[in-house]
Amino acid sequence: MSLAMNGKRQHKEHLYILFAQVASALANPHRLELLDLLVQSPRTVDDLAQESHMTVANTSQHLQRLKQANLVADARDGLYVRYQLADPAVARLWLDLRSVGEKQLAEVERALDAYRDHRHEFATVAPEELPILLQRDEITLLDVRPRLEYQSGHIPGAVSIPVDELEFHLDEIPRDKTVVAYCRGPYCVYADQALDLLSGQGWKVARLEEGVAEWQQAGYDLEK
Amino acid sequence: MSLAMNGKRQHKEHLYILFAQVASALANPHRLELLDLLVQSPRTVDDLAQESHMTVANTSQHLQRLKQANLVADARDGLYVRYQLADPAVARLWLDLRSVGEKQLAEVERALDAYRDHRHEFATVAPEELPILLQRDEITLLDVRPRLEYQSGHIPGAVSIPVDELEFHLDEIPRDKTVVAYCRGPYCVYADQALDLLSGQGWKVARLEEGVAEWQQAGYDLEK
DNA sequence: CAAGTATTCAATGGATTACTTGAATTATAG
DNA sequence: CTATAATTCAAGTAATCCATTGAATACTTG
Incomplete structure (x- = not known):
């Protein structure tokens, strides 16, 4: 029984670790800005780099990170790679994060x-x-x-x-x-x-x- | 005009930084476990420490971190300090994070x-x-x-x-x-x-x- | 007020991770 | 084959984070 519980507990911890990874993909202002742009419409790396005032290389790496957390998805479109939200739930998550932040941080x-x-x-x-x-x-x-x-x-x-x-x-x-x-x-x-x-x-x-x-x-x- | 835009841009960046801080408060498996427990009901530090298998000191510090991000609130109750979610929106945020994670991470x-x-x-x-x-x-x-x-x-x-x-x-x-x-x-x-x-x-x-x-x-x- | 319990604080050490940049590389269209 | 878009790599710096410890504080009860 206690063994079984330990097994369960490990799975549970594993899940928390995975969710924490999603959260940590969100824990960067540049990436949040990228997400905020992508909520509006899909965009190419180049577009995103310009709008967020970052180098293309940097933008691309942040996008990789978001992609790894399955927050965004990419699709090649001719010369360009077009990024978009991986799922409407991501938009909800971002709005929630924002609303919690707004509601609660006096700052x-x-x-x-x-x-x-x-x-x-x-x-x-x-x-x-x-x-x-x-x-x-x-x-x-x-x-x-x-x-x-x-x-x-x-x-x-x-x-x-x-x-x-x-x-x-x-x-x-x-x-x-x-x-x-x-x-x-x-x-x-x-x-x-x-x-x-x-x-x-x-x-x-x-x-x-x-x-x-x-x-x-x-x-x-x-x-x- | 460009000066004004820079001003705006700075404010905007400042907001993204703040939201990123909320996200980074979420970016730890122990803290997510604490939140998950608090979604069920308010609890004392001691309760939380036991249920999450952490030392009291460690639990307390993670709670501080959550409190700083205004995700939880504390209130003294006799000998104990009782922690609870700072706002129902926090529960929503956690559920969203979880559902995004579940839906999207094959892992x-x-x-x-x-x-x-x-x-x-x-x-x-x-x-x-x-x-x-x-x-x-x-x-x-x-x-x-x-x-x-x-x-x-x-x-x-x-x-x-x-x-x-x-x-x-x-x-x-x-x-x-x-x-x-x-x-x-x-x-x-x-x-x-x-x-x-x-x-x-x-x-x-x-x-x-x-x-x-x-x-x-x-x-x-x-x-x- | 004194004793006891709960919680927090401060400091440490160490590891780990994160971010940015510039150059090299891959992929695609014409 | 060339130009453009995007990704990857290597490198270096910085920053953050976390668990632990022991001591200090805050509170309640008797």
């Missing part, structure tokens, strides 16, 4: 406030209000992420104008409706930049609370 | 199979079947965890008989109904031990899939 709260200063200038719209507003045709819903991310999945009814092209496409935006902008998530500044520009030009503007990943996680569908 | 699957050998001897009951079976009075639902954990929250309708007292309380169990046993979760062996004993004595038995934490996470209530 984060302060950092977040500093980071969000800008945001509080704008009114916000809750996800559950969106369908109603769209149906009544009272707003223009604007996805200001890079077009690649829009294509890989966006909120139904949204129009894609990446933030850096926005100033050249102002004439496409109805002047009589409020513009509701969104981007990746709570730490994404694209929407704030866009709303800055638009409100300076006289539009009524608001920001969608949260972003695409949270929208999806809340059980709403994305459009492709 | 875990194998370890799990070895660990579960025993279990496959018994029929299982899915959580959603439970209410019906209980209402029809077709089963006896048995919580075989230590009484402390039962008291801190159990599935409605369950009877508490800790596994090590079971042999002395056989006469309390109706012989004409199937016994459905459950314990902490998928890695807990108490239920298997109990069913071993009972089926040897002629009872019809089955095991509840999963355990208390998963039950609660699935949105069902616990009784106190």
Whole structure:
């Protein structure tokens, strides 16, 4: 009996070790940034290296580490290797980690406030209000992420104008409706930049609370 | 503009660093075991040390580490200090980590199979079947965890008989109904031990899939 | 207040692991 | 065969982490 229990105990310990390895793959800021990008859409190593300001070699090695923990998967696409989340559960895990961190670290709260200063200038719209507003045709819903991310999945009814092209496409935006902008998530500044520009030009503007990943996680569908 | 962006970028990096710290608090098998125990019920340092087979000093230090990441909280209770999860979101995080690990590491699957050998001897009951079976009075639902954990929250309708007292309380169990046993979760062996004993004595038995934490996470209530 | 118990602290030693970079290598498309 | 993308390798530095120990602190009970 005690032998059997020891056997069980060893298996149990083995499992904890494996789960700890997954956690330790998450325990690096660069890798979390990579994951955060991959939640938005699959990307090549080169893309990821640029967006995260790392060398390609370094990016590649961090990706290997994530792959080893089965958090991401890779697929060759011509000259490029395209990385993506290995499973939707990974997105959930990342959102949970973030929400635990946000909720509980007072330190984060302060950092977040500093980071969000800008945001509080704008009114916000809750996800559950969106369908109603769209149906009544009272707003223009604007996805200001890079077009690649829009294509890989966006909120139904949204129009894609990446933030850096926005100033050249102002004439496409109805002047009589409020513009509701969104981007990746709570730490994404694209929407704030866009709303800055638009409100300076006289539009009524608001920001969608949260972003695409949270929208999806809340059980709403994305459009492709 | 580029200055502003740098500022933003720094804040963003700071956040990733903080989240990585939470992850690294999770990146140790002993701490995960402690968390797993705390998901069941609050416990004293001494309890935790015994159950995880560590020295008290070592246990205490791991708990400090978890506390620093705001994953657990402590409260003095007479002579003892009682630790508990800092927030229900922590339970969710742990379950997600586990499910990502299980789903994705082939290695875990194998370890799990070895660990579960025993279990496959018994029929299982899915959580959603439970209410019906209980209402029809077709089963006896048995919580075989230590009484402390039962008291801190159990599935409605369950009877508490800790596994090590079971042999002395056989006469309390109706012989004409199937016994459905459950314990902490998928890695807990108490239920298997109990069913071993009972089926040897002629009872019809089955095991509840999963355990208390998963039950609660699935949105069902616990009784106190 | 004194004794006893529970918990934490501080310091050690040692091992281990982690991260980054630049150069060499592999893989693919044209 | 050449150019580009990605991975691997080697190397070095840094950093972290962990278990143990013995002592100190905090608390409760009598």
